[in-house]
Amino acid sequence: MSQPHHTDPLLRNSRREAIIIGLxxxxxxxxxxxxxxxxxxxxxxxxxxxxxxxxxFGVPSWVVWGYLVPWVVCAVFTFxxxxxxxxxxxxxxxxxxxxxxxxxxxxxxx
Amino acid sequence: xxxxxxxPTHPATLAALAIFTAVSLGLGVVANLVSSKKAGFxxxxxxxxxxxxxxxxxxxxxxxxxxxxxxxxxxxYQYGWVVGLWIASYMVAPLTVLxxxxxxxxxxxxRTGAITLPDLFRERFGSPLLGLLTSLxxxxxxxxxxxxxxxxxxxxxxxxxxxxxxxxxxxxNFAVTLDKGYVIGLLIFTTTVVAYTxxxxxxxxxxTDVFQSIIMAIGVLIMLPxxxxxxxxxxxxxxxxxEIAGDGFGFGPGAGRAFHPLTMSISFFVMWAxxxxxxxxxxxxxxxxxxxxxxxxxxxxxxxxxxxVYIPLILIFVCSRSIMPGLTNSDEVMxxxxxxxxxxxxxxxxxxxxxxxxxxxxxxxxxxxSSGLVRDVYQRFIRPAATEREIARASYAAxxxxxxxxxxxxxxxxxxxxxxxxxxxxxxxxxxxMPALLGAFWRRANAQGALAAMLTGAAxxxxxxxxxxxxxxxxxxxxxxxxxxxxGFGAYYLLGFEPVIxxxxxxxxxxxxxxLVTPPPDPARVSLLFDAQPPSAPAPAxxxxxxxxxxxxx
Numbered sequence: 001m002s003q004p005h006h007t008d009p010l011l012r013n014s015r016r017e018a019i020i021i022g023l024x025x026x027x028x029x030x031x032x033x034x035x036x037x038x039x040x041x042x043x044x045x046x047x048x049x050x051x052x053x054x055x056x057f058g059v060p061s062w063v064v065w066g067y068l069v070p071w072v073v074c075a076v077f078t079f080x081x082x083x084x085x086x087x088x089x090x091x092x093x094x095x096x097x098x099x100x101x102x103x104x105x106x107x108x109x110x
Numbered sequence: 111x112x113x114x115x116x117x118p119t120h121p122a123t124l125a126a127l128a129i130f131t132a133v134s135l136g137l138g139v140v141a142n143l144v145s146s147k148k149a150g151f152x153x154x155x156x157x158x159x160x161x162x163x164x165x166x167x168x169x170x171x172x173x174x175x176x177x178x179x180x181x182x183x184x185x186x187y188q189y190g191w192v193v194g195l196w197i198a199s200y201m202v203a204p205l206t207v208l209x210x211x212x213x214x215x216x217x218x219x220x221r222t223g224a225i226t227l228p229d230l231f232r233e234r235f236g237s238p239l240l241g242l243l244t245s246l247x248x249x250x251x252x253x254x255x256x257x258x259x260x261x262x263x264x265x266x267x268x269x270x271x272x273x274x275x276x277x278x279x280x281x282x283n284f285a286v287t288l289d290k291g292y293v294i295g296l297l298i299f300t301t302t303v304v305a306y307t308x309x310x311x312x313x314x315x316x317x318t319d320v321f322q323s324i325i326m327a328i329g330v331l332i333m334l335p336x337x338x339x340x341x342x343x344x345x346x347x348x349x350x351x352x353e354i355a356g357d358g359f360g361f362g363p364g365a366g367r368a369f370h371p372l373t374m375s376i377s378f379f380v381m382w383a384x385x386x387x388x389x390x391x392x393x394x395x396x397x398x399x400x401x402x403x404x405x406x407x408x409x410x411x412x413x414x415x416x417x418x419v420y421i422p423l424i425l426i427f428v429c430s431r432s433i434m435p436g437l438t439n440s441d442e443v444m445x446x447x448x449x450x451x452x453x454x455x456x457x458x459x460x461x462x463x464x465x466x467x468x469x470x471x472x473x474x475x476x477x478x479x480s481s482g483l484v485r486d487v488y489q490r491f492i493r494p495a496a497t498e499r500e501i502a503r504a505s506y507a508a509x510x511x512x513x514x515x516x517x518x519x520x521x522x523x524x525x526x527x528x529x530x531x532x533x534x535x536x537x538x539x540x541x542x543x544m545p546a547l548l549g550a551f552w553r554r555a556n557a558q559g560a561l562a563a564m565l566t567g568a569a570x571x572x573x574x575x576x577x578x579x580x581x582x583x584x585x586x587x588x589x590x591x592x593x594x595x596x597x598g599f600g601a602y603y604l605l606g607f608e609p610v611i612x613x614x615x616x617x618x619x620x621x622x623x624x625x626l627v628t629p630p631p632d633p634a635r636v637s638l639l640f641d642a643q644p645p646s647a648p649a650p651a652x653x654x655x656x657x658x659x660x661x662x663x664x
Binding site for chain 2: 006007008009010011014015018021022024025028029032033037040041042048049050053057058059060063066067068070072074075079083086087088089091092093094095096097099100102103
């Protein structure tokens, strides 16, 4: 259309929120996989045995720092994000009945 | 199942399962009675009148199925702490699964009047072909998934049934050799799930899901201190596990095995958190929540729920290796731990939860398939003028027939179910996620682009499985903990990544290129779905029938 768009505010908000969520996922994936690989994975040049286990409350330290603490951090972030950041938008009028009557009116394949 | 060392059960266990089944059937009846009579039958039966509250959305999005309580504990038992990393993307799953597409799917489904995923794609892109193709892909992939869930239901029922309840049965006359206990278990499971789903529809599926989720959380939290105490503490459990299974029990990848190398860690952060967004079952829930406040609260509830269930599950089943070191069939670790740790009444309650998880997964999927058949095939292509009564009958019949057909296939299920579940989940994400994302956020996305995304995602995923099966790379399936299949079915892990990575990537590229090299979508339709509109603006389908209404669009 040639006229300027009056983008629906719900779309603007949800696009911004989706980008933040995507970045959060990327950060969590990068950190957890990298930390666990470097500190908790047996690999060439890093033969880990029982002697290398550092325990924190009975849990291997690479587990605590690799995914348990990030899990808690993500939970705190989700509380802030969903509790305060995400905007309450109007989902708009429900056209279900209208589509139903369009299907009847349009006939087969309509 | 190892019959020489059967799981000891108690009448109380059976009683708990019977109560659970009765409650599920009761929920089906109540759901049918309380559904608003104001809304049309299809919206009521398949979408619960778009009235889901935060608690229901959160707990039904918890992605629990039979695998959560059978396959996952089995992984922890075998491979130790690294399995926590396998599931760790659940830390962001409430955000990704509900937050990325939630508002837009809720908005678009109301704006278009869509009540099924094929409806949504068809109306967003203005393409009947896309709607039909979506239905066919859903039927194909979900049917694969359902056979695995029906088997899990039959096996769980067999575990708690005393042999006296099925010794009388004569199944030797069948053309194939069947396990009596399993057949009777499957029969009870199929009858229950088909009955309450067909009668109660979407609300019955949701309520059962919520019910079993609560029971399971209670069960897990009760088992946690019992397991840690029995193992002599987590440190003792870890060290003993390493003695039994090798150093890999305390580190990654799995104990001297191929399980979960770095490429799979990355793949499974995509598998759960990203491909979870592309599952039809998730998208249907995103069409059904009440308002955006509900969506926000459901993210909070799901975050709490995931922490309360999945982290304790890791701890409990790390302990299980030292409590039951010589288990021959690790798939039985969960019921065995329950029977070992809890008194019979509590054990019955906890054992009922995985059965309920399977029930609720199956009921949700049955409805997605039957809604596709009724709305997107019967109503759209066979009888558009069908009355409410005819549609209601067709819906009940479709749910019953789909359930019975899958039940028959599950009588002799293939032996590589876990691979099939991974294949179906990854396949659905590769097919549906990119059309949904592009359609929700990109004005330029058109029907040709969506078709290209869908077909490319499906083709790449299937090609990797076909190529893997031809090459016979079954040993590589240990990377995802799957047992090698006897007939060579398996995936090819290009550069070590799960096929879903390549499916999603290729689908995205095809969707963008396919849209850009073909004519842009109808500006009036795009404006209806992307711009702020007055209340009088028509639905896209109405605009197709009455182009003169274009003047009502902002």
